[in-house]
Amino acid sequence: MDTPTPPEPSAAPRRDREYHQGPVLMRGSKVPGSTTDQRLLDSSDSADWLHTDPWRVMRIQSEFVTGFGALAELGPAVSVFGSARTRPDAPEYALGQEVGRALVEAGYAVITGGGPGAMEAANRGALEAGGTSVGLGIELPFEAGLNPHVDLGVNFRYFFARKTMFVKYACGFIVLPGGFGTLDELFEAVTLVQTQKVTSFPIVLVGAAYWGGLLDWLHDTAAAAGTLNAADLSLLTVTDDPHEAVGRIVEADHAGTRARAVAPKHPE
Template identity: 65%
Template sequence: MTEAQEQVRRAGPLTYRGSSIPNTTTDQRLLDRRGPSEWVHTDPWRVLRIQSEVVEGFGLLSELPAAVSVFGSARIKPGDRYYDLGVEVGAKLAQAGYATVTGGGPGLMEAANKGAQEAGGLSVGLGIELPFEQSLNEYIDMGMTFRYFFVRKLMFVKYSQAFVVLPGGFGTLDELFEAATLVQTRKVTRFPIVLVGTEFWGGLRDWIRDSLLENELIKKHDMELVQVVDGPEEVVDIIRDSHMDMARRYEESEERPGPEQ
Protein backbone atom coordinates (compact mmCIF):
# COMPACT_ATOMS: atom_id res chain seq x y z
CA MET A 1 0.00 0.00 0.00
CA THR A 2 1.37 3.37 -1.02
CA GLU A 3 1.55 6.40 1.26
CA ALA A 4 -1.26 8.08 -0.74
CA GLN A 5 -3.51 5.05 -0.28
CA GLU A 6 -2.88 5.08 3.48
CA GLN A 7 -4.02 8.71 3.77
CA VAL A 8 -7.80 8.60 4.24
CA ARG A 9 -10.20 11.02 5.91
CA ARG A 10 -13.90 10.39 6.41
CA ALA A 11 -16.21 13.36 6.96
CA GLY A 12 -19.71 12.01 7.58
CA PRO A 13 -20.75 10.15 4.40
CA LEU A 14 -17.80 11.59 2.45
CA THR A 15 -14.45 9.89 1.92
CA TYR A 16 -11.26 11.73 0.92
CA ARG A 17 -7.97 10.10 -0.07
CA GLY A 18 -4.48 11.32 -0.77
CA SER A 19 -4.20 14.76 -2.32
CA SER A 20 -7.99 15.25 -2.20
CA ILE A 21 -7.97 15.50 1.60
CA PRO A 22 -8.86 19.08 2.65
CA ASN A 23 -6.37 21.06 4.69
CA THR A 24 -9.03 21.81 7.32
CA THR A 25 -11.92 19.92 8.89
CA THR A 26 -15.58 20.82 8.48
CA ASP A 27 -15.83 21.97 12.10
CA GLN A 28 -12.70 24.07 11.74
CA ARG A 29 -14.07 25.81 8.66
CA LEU A 30 -17.33 26.47 10.49
CA LEU A 31 -15.90 27.75 13.76
CA ASP A 32 -12.68 29.49 12.78
CA ARG A 33 -13.61 32.94 11.51
CA ARG A 34 -10.03 33.49 10.39
CA GLY A 35 -10.11 30.43 8.16
CA PRO A 36 -10.80 30.35 4.41
CA SER A 37 -14.29 31.41 3.32
CA GLU A 38 -14.36 29.87 -0.15
CA TRP A 39 -16.43 26.94 1.14
CA VAL A 40 -19.57 29.10 1.37
CA HIS A 41 -19.48 29.35 -2.44
CA THR A 42 -19.29 25.60 -3.08
CA ASP A 43 -22.09 23.51 -4.60
CA PRO A 44 -22.95 21.67 -1.34
CA TRP A 45 -23.50 25.02 0.35
CA ARG A 46 -25.61 26.20 -2.59
CA VAL A 47 -27.88 23.19 -2.04
CA LEU A 48 -28.68 24.57 1.42
CA ARG A 49 -29.46 27.97 -0.08
CA ILE A 50 -31.76 26.32 -2.60
CA GLN A 51 -33.43 24.36 0.19
CA SER A 52 -33.86 27.55 2.17
CA GLU A 53 -35.53 29.31 -0.75
CA VAL A 54 -37.93 26.41 -1.29
CA VAL A 55 -38.87 26.34 2.41
CA GLU A 56 -39.34 30.13 2.55
CA GLY A 57 -41.40 30.11 -0.65
CA PHE A 58 -43.64 27.29 0.55
CA GLY A 59 -44.03 29.06 3.88
CA LEU A 60 -45.04 32.33 2.25
CA LEU A 61 -47.50 30.85 -0.23
CA SER A 62 -48.89 27.74 1.48
CA GLU A 63 -52.09 29.48 2.58
CA LEU A 64 -52.55 31.46 -0.62
CA PRO A 65 -56.16 31.39 -1.91
CA ALA A 66 -56.95 30.45 -5.51
CA ALA A 67 -54.34 32.35 -7.51
CA VAL A 68 -53.45 33.25 -11.09
CA SER A 69 -49.92 34.02 -12.28
CA VAL A 70 -49.65 36.99 -14.62
CA PHE A 71 -46.51 37.31 -16.76
CA GLY A 72 -45.37 40.21 -18.91
CA SER A 73 -42.60 42.61 -19.82
CA ALA A 74 -40.77 44.72 -17.24
CA ARG A 75 -40.02 47.33 -19.93
CA ILE A 76 -43.50 48.67 -20.64
CA LYS A 77 -44.15 51.98 -18.88
CA PRO A 78 -47.29 53.46 -17.30
CA GLY A 79 -49.40 55.17 -19.92
CA ASP A 80 -48.82 52.43 -22.51
CA ARG A 81 -51.98 50.65 -23.66
CA TYR A 82 -50.59 47.32 -22.53
CA TYR A 83 -49.88 48.74 -19.06
CA ASP A 84 -53.52 49.81 -18.84
CA LEU A 85 -54.53 46.34 -20.00
CA GLY A 86 -52.42 44.79 -17.24
CA VAL A 87 -54.14 46.95 -14.63
CA GLU A 88 -57.54 45.81 -15.95
CA VAL A 89 -56.51 42.15 -15.87
CA GLY A 90 -55.34 42.39 -12.25
CA ALA A 91 -58.56 44.16 -11.24
CA LYS A 92 -60.82 41.63 -12.98
CA LEU A 93 -58.97 38.71 -11.38
CA ALA A 94 -59.38 40.32 -7.94
CA GLN A 95 -63.08 40.90 -8.53
CA ALA A 96 -63.44 37.25 -9.52
CA GLY A 97 -61.86 36.18 -6.22
CA TYR A 98 -58.37 35.27 -7.43
CA ALA A 99 -55.05 36.38 -5.94
CA THR A 100 -52.69 37.84 -8.55
CA VAL A 101 -49.11 36.53 -8.59
CA THR A 102 -46.47 38.26 -10.72
CA GLY A 103 -42.70 38.41 -11.02
CA GLY A 104 -42.87 41.42 -8.73
CA GLY A 105 -40.97 43.79 -11.00
CA PRO A 106 -41.90 46.94 -12.94
CA GLY A 107 -43.80 47.19 -16.21
CA LEU A 108 -46.67 44.80 -16.78
CA MET A 109 -45.95 42.96 -13.54
CA GLU A 110 -46.46 46.21 -11.67
CA ALA A 111 -49.61 46.89 -13.69
CA ALA A 112 -51.23 43.59 -12.73
CA ASN A 113 -50.25 44.01 -9.07
CA LYS A 114 -51.64 47.55 -9.10
CA GLY A 115 -54.95 46.47 -10.58
CA ALA A 116 -55.32 43.63 -8.09
CA GLN A 117 -54.46 45.73 -5.05
CA GLU A 118 -56.63 48.69 -6.00
CA ALA A 119 -59.57 46.31 -6.60
CA GLY A 120 -59.18 44.88 -3.10
CA GLY A 121 -57.56 41.59 -4.12
CA LEU A 122 -54.41 39.93 -2.82
CA SER A 123 -51.32 41.06 -4.75
CA VAL A 124 -48.22 38.83 -4.65
CA GLY A 125 -44.76 39.43 -6.13
CA LEU A 126 -42.07 36.79 -6.62
CA GLY A 127 -38.95 38.71 -7.61
CA ILE A 128 -35.57 37.50 -8.85
CA GLU A 129 -32.02 38.65 -8.13
CA LEU A 130 -30.57 40.13 -11.33
CA PRO A 131 -27.23 41.77 -12.27
CA PHE A 132 -29.09 45.07 -12.62
CA GLU A 133 -31.23 46.56 -9.88
CA GLN A 134 -34.90 45.55 -9.97
CA SER A 135 -36.71 45.84 -6.66
CA LEU A 136 -40.24 44.64 -5.93
CA ASN A 137 -42.87 47.11 -7.05
CA GLU A 138 -44.93 49.15 -4.57
CA TYR A 139 -48.25 47.36 -5.24
CA ILE A 140 -47.37 44.09 -3.51
CA ASP A 141 -49.03 42.77 -0.34
CA MET A 142 -46.80 39.68 -0.05
CA GLY A 143 -43.42 39.34 -1.70
CA MET A 144 -40.17 37.41 -1.87
CA THR A 145 -36.99 37.83 -3.92
CA PHE A 146 -35.36 34.60 -5.13
CA ARG A 147 -31.75 33.84 -6.03
CA TYR A 148 -32.62 30.96 -8.35
CA PHE A 149 -34.93 31.11 -11.36
CA PHE A 150 -35.93 27.46 -11.10
CA VAL A 151 -37.08 27.81 -7.48
CA ARG A 152 -39.11 30.87 -8.42
CA LYS A 153 -40.69 28.97 -11.32
CA LEU A 154 -41.60 26.15 -8.95
CA MET A 155 -43.58 28.63 -6.83
CA PHE A 156 -45.44 29.98 -9.87
CA VAL A 157 -46.47 26.49 -10.95
CA LYS A 158 -47.27 25.06 -7.51
CA TYR A 159 -49.46 27.89 -6.29
CA SER A 160 -51.27 29.05 -9.43
CA GLN A 161 -54.42 27.68 -11.01
CA ALA A 162 -53.95 29.53 -14.30
CA PHE A 163 -51.38 31.49 -16.28
CA VAL A 164 -52.18 34.82 -17.94
CA VAL A 165 -49.51 36.06 -20.35
CA LEU A 166 -49.33 39.72 -21.33
CA PRO A 167 -46.91 40.95 -24.03
CA GLY A 168 -43.28 40.35 -23.14
CA GLY A 169 -39.82 39.29 -24.28
CA PHE A 170 -37.57 36.27 -23.69
CA GLY A 171 -38.42 35.92 -20.01
CA THR A 172 -42.14 35.95 -20.72
CA LEU A 173 -41.72 33.43 -23.55
CA ASP A 174 -39.70 31.19 -21.25
CA GLU A 175 -42.49 31.19 -18.67
CA LEU A 176 -45.14 30.65 -21.33
CA PHE A 177 -43.50 27.64 -22.96
CA GLU A 178 -42.53 26.07 -19.66
CA ALA A 179 -46.17 26.22 -18.56
CA ALA A 180 -47.33 24.79 -21.88
CA THR A 181 -44.76 21.98 -21.70
CA LEU A 182 -45.77 21.03 -18.15
CA VAL A 183 -49.42 20.85 -19.13
CA GLN A 184 -48.71 19.00 -22.40
CA THR A 185 -46.61 16.35 -20.65
CA ARG A 186 -49.11 16.12 -17.77
CA LYS A 187 -46.52 17.06 -15.20
CA VAL A 188 -49.16 19.39 -13.78
CA THR A 189 -52.94 19.19 -13.73
CA ARG A 190 -54.31 20.82 -16.85
CA PHE A 191 -54.96 24.49 -16.23
CA PRO A 192 -55.69 27.38 -18.60
CA ILE A 193 -52.95 29.40 -20.28
CA VAL A 194 -54.31 32.64 -21.70
CA LEU A 195 -52.40 35.06 -23.93
CA VAL A 196 -53.80 38.57 -23.83
CA GLY A 197 -53.48 40.67 -26.99
CA THR A 198 -54.33 39.17 -30.38
CA GLU A 199 -52.30 41.78 -32.22
CA PHE A 200 -49.18 40.88 -30.22
CA TRP A 201 -49.61 37.10 -29.88
CA GLY A 202 -51.44 36.28 -33.11
CA GLY A 203 -48.22 35.77 -35.06
CA LEU A 204 -46.89 33.30 -32.49
CA ARG A 205 -50.13 31.34 -32.58
CA ASP A 206 -49.97 31.20 -36.38
CA TRP A 207 -46.34 30.05 -36.28
CA ILE A 208 -47.18 27.26 -33.87
CA ARG A 209 -49.97 26.12 -36.19
CA ASP A 210 -48.11 26.53 -39.48
CA SER A 211 -44.69 25.27 -38.38
CA LEU A 212 -45.09 22.97 -35.37
CA LEU A 213 -48.47 21.42 -36.13
CA GLU A 214 -47.93 21.33 -39.90
CA ASN A 215 -44.68 19.40 -39.40
CA GLU A 216 -46.35 17.08 -36.86
CA LEU A 217 -44.11 18.28 -34.03
CA ILE A 218 -47.16 18.70 -31.82
CA LYS A 219 -50.62 17.10 -31.83
CA LYS A 220 -53.73 18.91 -33.02
CA HIS A 221 -55.16 19.01 -29.50
CA ASP A 222 -51.97 20.75 -28.29
CA MET A 223 -53.22 23.87 -30.05
CA GLU A 224 -55.90 24.02 -27.37
CA LEU A 225 -53.35 24.37 -24.56
CA VAL A 226 -52.98 28.09 -25.20
CA GLN A 227 -55.83 30.52 -25.91
CA VAL A 228 -55.47 34.05 -27.31
CA VAL A 229 -57.95 36.76 -26.29
CA ASP A 230 -58.16 40.54 -26.14
CA GLY A 231 -60.32 41.52 -23.17
CA PRO A 232 -59.85 41.03 -19.42
CA GLU A 233 -63.43 39.72 -19.18
CA GLU A 234 -62.56 36.91 -21.60
CA VAL A 235 -59.55 36.03 -19.44
CA VAL A 236 -61.70 35.61 -16.34
CA ASP A 237 -64.41 33.70 -18.22
CA ILE A 238 -61.89 31.17 -19.56
CA ILE A 239 -60.35 30.63 -16.13
CA ARG A 240 -63.72 30.30 -14.37
CA ASP A 241 -65.10 27.90 -16.99
CA SER A 242 -61.97 25.78 -16.81
CA HIS A 243 -62.07 25.55 -13.03
CA MET A 244 -65.79 24.75 -13.00
CA ASP A 245 -65.19 22.00 -15.56
CA MET A 246 -62.32 20.55 -13.50
CA ALA A 247 -64.46 20.66 -10.33
CA ARG A 248 -67.31 18.90 -12.12
CA ARG A 249 -65.06 16.15 -13.43
CA TYR A 250 -63.53 15.70 -9.98
CA GLU A 251 -66.98 15.31 -8.40
CA GLU A 252 -67.96 12.77 -11.05
CA SER A 253 -64.81 10.74 -10.42
CA GLU A 254 -65.50 10.77 -6.67
CA GLU A 255 -69.06 9.52 -7.21
CA ARG A 256 -68.02 6.75 -9.62
CA PRO A 257 -67.92 3.33 -7.85
CA GLY A 258 -64.47 1.88 -7.38
CA PRO A 259 -63.40 -1.71 -8.21
CA GLU A 260 -64.27 -2.96 -4.67
CA GLN A 261 -67.81 -1.68 -4.92
Protein backbone atom coordinates in the same frame (compact mmCIF):
# COMPACT_ATOMS: atom_id res chain seq x y z
CA MET B 1 -4.70 71.84 -34.75
CA ASP B 2 -6.55 68.72 -33.78
CA THR B 3 -9.65 69.08 -31.65
CA PRO B 4 -9.25 67.07 -28.45
CA THR B 5 -11.65 64.18 -28.09
CA PRO B 6 -14.04 64.77 -25.20
CA PRO B 7 -13.81 62.16 -22.46
CA GLU B 8 -16.49 59.47 -22.43
CA PRO B 9 -19.09 59.89 -19.72
CA SER B 10 -18.17 57.89 -16.68
CA ALA B 11 -20.36 55.06 -15.45
CA ALA B 12 -22.75 55.76 -12.63
CA PRO B 13 -21.04 55.45 -9.25
CA ARG B 14 -21.45 51.99 -7.76
CA ARG B 15 -22.88 53.53 -4.61
CA ASP B 16 -25.98 54.48 -6.63
CA ARG B 17 -26.75 50.86 -7.44
CA GLU B 18 -29.17 48.84 -5.36
CA TYR B 19 -29.08 45.06 -5.59
CA HIS B 20 -31.28 42.40 -4.04
CA GLN B 21 -29.96 38.90 -3.40
CA GLY B 22 -32.79 36.89 -1.90
CA PRO B 23 -33.87 38.85 1.19
CA VAL B 24 -30.54 40.73 1.35
CA LEU B 25 -30.13 44.33 0.10
CA MET B 26 -26.70 45.46 -1.11
CA ARG B 27 -25.42 48.84 -2.32
CA GLY B 28 -22.13 50.32 -3.48
CA SER B 29 -19.09 48.08 -3.16
CA LYS B 30 -21.22 45.24 -1.79
CA VAL B 31 -22.93 44.70 -5.18
CA PRO B 32 -21.58 41.38 -6.58
CA GLY B 33 -20.22 41.02 -10.08
CA SER B 34 -22.34 37.98 -10.94
CA THR B 35 -25.69 36.43 -10.01
CA THR B 36 -26.25 33.34 -7.87
CA ASP B 37 -27.61 31.41 -10.87
CA GLN B 38 -24.56 32.38 -12.91
CA ARG B 39 -22.21 31.06 -10.23
CA LEU B 40 -24.25 27.85 -9.86
CA LEU B 41 -24.20 27.11 -13.60
CA ASP B 42 -20.59 28.16 -14.18
CA SER B 43 -18.32 25.34 -15.29
CA SER B 44 -14.59 25.74 -14.83
CA ASP B 45 -11.55 23.59 -14.39
CA SER B 46 -11.57 24.25 -10.66
CA ALA B 47 -12.70 21.50 -8.30
CA ASP B 48 -14.06 24.02 -5.80
CA TRP B 49 -17.60 22.95 -6.68
CA LEU B 50 -16.95 19.66 -4.88
CA HIS B 51 -16.90 21.64 -1.67
CA THR B 52 -19.36 24.46 -2.39
CA ASP B 53 -22.26 22.73 -4.17
CA PRO B 54 -23.49 20.82 -1.09
CA TRP B 55 -23.91 24.18 0.64
CA ARG B 56 -25.74 25.54 -2.39
CA VAL B 57 -28.22 22.69 -2.02
CA MET B 58 -29.04 23.96 1.46
CA ARG B 59 -29.61 27.45 0.10
CA ILE B 60 -31.84 26.08 -2.68
CA GLN B 61 -33.79 24.11 -0.08
CA SER B 62 -34.26 27.25 1.98
CA GLU B 63 -35.77 29.05 -1.04
CA PHE B 64 -38.38 26.33 -1.47
CA VAL B 65 -39.15 26.33 2.26
CA THR B 66 -39.53 30.12 2.28
CA GLY B 67 -41.74 30.12 -0.81
CA PHE B 68 -43.96 27.31 0.42
CA GLY B 69 -44.30 28.96 3.81
CA ALA B 70 -45.21 32.36 2.38
CA LEU B 71 -47.79 31.10 -0.13
CA ALA B 72 -49.30 28.01 1.51
CA GLU B 73 -52.43 29.85 2.66
CA LEU B 74 -52.79 32.10 -0.38
CA GLY B 75 -55.99 30.54 -1.67
CA PRO B 76 -57.11 30.55 -5.33
CA ALA B 77 -54.62 32.50 -7.43
CA VAL B 78 -53.64 33.17 -11.04
CA SER B 79 -50.13 33.87 -12.32
CA VAL B 80 -49.88 36.83 -14.69
CA PHE B 81 -46.82 37.19 -16.93
CA GLY B 82 -45.71 40.12 -19.09
CA SER B 83 -42.88 42.43 -20.01
CA ALA B 84 -40.92 44.41 -17.45
CA ARG B 85 -40.41 47.03 -20.19
CA THR B 86 -44.07 47.99 -20.57
CA ARG B 87 -44.35 51.72 -19.89
CA PRO B 88 -47.02 53.10 -17.53
CA ASP B 89 -48.53 55.13 -20.38
CA ALA B 90 -48.74 52.14 -22.76
CA PRO B 91 -52.09 50.48 -23.58
CA GLU B 92 -50.63 47.18 -22.36
CA TYR B 93 -50.14 48.66 -18.90
CA ALA B 94 -53.82 49.59 -18.66
CA LEU B 95 -54.63 46.10 -19.94
CA GLY B 96 -52.55 44.58 -17.14
CA GLN B 97 -54.31 46.71 -14.54
CA GLU B 98 -57.69 45.57 -15.80
CA VAL B 99 -56.58 41.92 -15.73
CA GLY B 100 -55.46 42.28 -12.11
CA ARG B 101 -58.67 44.02 -11.12
CA ALA B 102 -60.89 41.48 -12.89
CA LEU B 103 -59.08 38.55 -11.28
CA VAL B 104 -59.64 39.96 -7.80
CA GLU B 105 -63.31 40.61 -8.57
CA ALA B 106 -63.57 36.95 -9.61
CA GLY B 107 -62.09 35.82 -6.30
CA TYR B 108 -58.43 35.24 -7.16
CA ALA B 109 -55.13 36.50 -5.80
CA VAL B 110 -52.72 37.77 -8.45
CA ILE B 111 -49.16 36.42 -8.71
CA THR B 112 -46.55 38.16 -10.86
CA GLY B 113 -42.79 38.30 -11.09
CA GLY B 114 -42.98 41.40 -8.91
CA GLY B 115 -41.07 43.62 -11.32
CA PRO B 116 -42.00 46.77 -13.22
CA GLY B 117 -44.00 47.09 -16.44
CA ALA B 118 -46.83 44.64 -17.07
CA MET B 119 -46.11 42.86 -13.78
CA GLU B 120 -46.51 46.09 -11.85
CA ALA B 121 -49.72 46.83 -13.75
CA ALA B 122 -51.33 43.53 -12.75
CA ASN B 123 -50.19 43.94 -9.14
CA ARG B 124 -51.54 47.48 -9.10
CA GLY B 125 -54.93 46.44 -10.47
CA ALA B 126 -55.18 43.67 -7.88
CA LEU B 127 -54.19 45.88 -4.97
CA GLU B 128 -56.48 48.72 -5.98
CA ALA B 129 -59.37 46.24 -6.21
CA GLY B 130 -58.73 45.19 -2.60
CA GLY B 131 -57.23 41.79 -3.39
CA THR B 132 -53.99 40.00 -2.61
CA SER B 133 -51.10 41.14 -4.81
CA VAL B 134 -48.15 38.72 -4.83
CA GLY B 135 -44.71 39.38 -6.28
CA LEU B 136 -42.10 36.67 -6.76
CA GLY B 137 -38.90 38.59 -7.38
CA ILE B 138 -35.67 37.29 -8.86
CA GLU B 139 -32.05 38.33 -8.45
CA LEU B 140 -31.07 40.08 -11.70
CA PRO B 141 -28.24 42.52 -12.45
CA PHE B 142 -30.58 45.09 -14.06
CA GLU B 143 -33.71 44.98 -11.88
CA ALA B 144 -33.90 45.83 -8.20
CA GLY B 145 -36.62 44.98 -5.74
CA LEU B 146 -40.35 44.45 -5.93
CA ASN B 147 -42.74 47.01 -7.31
CA PRO B 148 -44.67 49.11 -4.74
CA HIS B 149 -48.01 47.41 -5.49
CA VAL B 150 -46.94 44.05 -4.04
CA ASP B 151 -48.33 43.32 -0.59
CA LEU B 152 -46.92 39.79 -0.32
CA GLY B 153 -43.47 39.37 -1.79
CA VAL B 154 -40.73 36.75 -1.89
CA ASN B 155 -37.32 37.34 -3.47
CA PHE B 156 -35.57 34.36 -5.06
CA ARG B 157 -31.99 33.69 -6.10
CA TYR B 158 -32.80 30.75 -8.37
CA PHE B 159 -35.15 30.81 -11.36
CA PHE B 160 -36.20 27.19 -10.95
CA ALA B 161 -37.35 27.70 -7.35
CA ARG B 162 -39.31 30.79 -8.37
CA LYS B 163 -40.91 29.01 -11.34
CA THR B 164 -42.15 26.25 -9.05
CA MET B 165 -44.08 28.83 -7.03
CA PHE B 166 -45.69 30.28 -10.17
CA VAL B 167 -47.08 26.86 -11.03
CA LYS B 168 -47.79 25.33 -7.63
CA TYR B 169 -49.99 28.13 -6.32
CA ALA B 170 -51.85 29.07 -9.52
CA CYS B 171 -54.94 27.57 -11.12
CA GLY B 172 -54.28 29.33 -14.43
CA PHE B 173 -51.93 31.62 -16.34
CA ILE B 174 -52.68 34.89 -18.10
CA VAL B 175 -49.92 36.09 -20.42
CA LEU B 176 -49.60 39.73 -21.45
CA PRO B 177 -47.27 40.89 -24.25
CA GLY B 178 -43.67 40.26 -23.27
CA GLY B 179 -40.19 39.22 -24.33
CA PHE B 180 -37.85 36.30 -23.68
CA GLY B 181 -38.74 35.96 -19.99
CA THR B 182 -42.45 35.93 -20.76
CA LEU B 183 -41.96 33.43 -23.58
CA ASP B 184 -39.94 31.21 -21.26
CA GLU B 185 -42.73 31.21 -18.69
CA LEU B 186 -45.39 30.67 -21.35
CA PHE B 187 -43.73 27.69 -23.01
CA GLU B 188 -42.77 26.08 -19.72
CA ALA B 189 -46.43 26.27 -18.65
CA VAL B 190 -47.60 24.76 -21.96
CA THR B 191 -44.99 22.00 -21.72
CA LEU B 192 -46.02 21.08 -18.17
CA VAL B 193 -49.67 20.82 -19.21
CA GLN B 194 -48.92 19.03 -22.48
CA THR B 195 -46.75 16.42 -20.76
CA GLN B 196 -49.24 16.07 -17.88
CA LYS B 197 -46.64 17.05 -15.32
CA VAL B 198 -49.30 19.29 -13.79
CA THR B 199 -53.05 19.10 -13.61
CA SER B 200 -54.35 20.80 -16.73
CA PHE B 201 -55.04 24.49 -16.25
CA PRO B 202 -55.91 27.27 -18.70
CA ILE B 203 -53.30 29.44 -20.38
CA VAL B 204 -54.72 32.65 -21.85
CA LEU B 205 -52.79 35.02 -24.10
CA VAL B 206 -54.05 38.60 -23.98
CA GLY B 207 -53.36 40.63 -27.13
CA ALA B 208 -54.38 38.95 -30.39
CA ALA B 209 -52.29 41.25 -32.59
CA TYR B 210 -49.18 40.68 -30.47
CA TRP B 211 -49.47 36.89 -30.20
CA GLY B 212 -50.98 36.21 -33.64
CA GLY B 213 -47.69 35.84 -35.50
CA LEU B 214 -46.33 33.37 -32.96
CA LEU B 215 -49.48 31.25 -33.08
CA ASP B 216 -49.47 31.30 -36.89
CA TRP B 217 -45.87 30.05 -36.85
CA LEU B 218 -46.69 27.29 -34.38
CA HIS B 219 -49.58 26.15 -36.56
CA ASP B 220 -48.20 26.71 -40.08
CA THR B 221 -44.56 25.81 -39.47
CA ALA B 222 -44.04 23.74 -36.31
CA ALA B 223 -47.25 21.71 -36.47
CA ALA B 224 -46.95 21.35 -40.25
CA ALA B 225 -43.44 19.97 -39.81
CA GLY B 226 -44.71 17.48 -37.24
CA THR B 227 -42.58 18.85 -34.42
CA LEU B 228 -45.66 19.43 -32.29
CA ASN B 229 -49.18 18.09 -32.25
CA ALA B 230 -51.61 20.60 -33.75
CA ALA B 231 -54.16 19.53 -31.13
CA ASP B 232 -51.82 20.87 -28.43
CA LEU B 233 -52.40 24.39 -29.72
CA SER B 234 -55.87 24.14 -28.18
CA LEU B 235 -54.12 24.50 -24.82
CA LEU B 236 -53.80 28.21 -25.64
CA THR B 237 -56.65 30.72 -25.66
CA VAL B 238 -56.22 34.15 -27.25
CA THR B 239 -58.31 37.24 -26.52
CA ASP B 240 -58.17 41.01 -26.38
CA ASP B 241 -60.72 41.23 -23.56
CA PRO B 242 -59.40 41.00 -19.97
CA HIS B 243 -62.81 39.91 -18.71
CA GLU B 244 -62.98 37.14 -21.30
CA ALA B 245 -59.53 36.01 -20.19
CA VAL B 246 -60.64 35.86 -16.56
CA GLY B 247 -63.87 34.15 -17.59
CA ARG B 248 -61.84 31.39 -19.23
CA ILE B 249 -59.92 30.91 -15.99
CA VAL B 250 -63.12 30.77 -13.94
CA GLU B 251 -64.77 28.32 -16.35
CA ALA B 252 -61.80 25.93 -16.32
CA ASP B 253 -61.37 26.28 -12.55
CA HIS B 254 -64.99 25.35 -11.89
CA ALA B 255 -64.81 22.43 -14.33
CA GLY B 256 -61.67 21.17 -12.64
CA THR B 257 -63.26 21.47 -9.20
CA ARG B 258 -66.25 19.41 -10.35
CA ALA B 259 -63.97 16.78 -11.89
CA ARG B 260 -61.93 16.46 -8.71
CA ALA B 261 -65.09 16.14 -6.63
CA VAL B 262 -66.25 13.05 -8.55
CA ALA B 263 -62.84 11.48 -9.12
CA PRO B 264 -62.22 8.15 -7.33
CA LYS B 265 -59.92 8.32 -4.34
CA HIS B 266 -56.60 6.56 -4.67
CA PRO B 267 -54.33 5.65 -1.78
CA GLU B 268 -51.06 7.52 -1.66
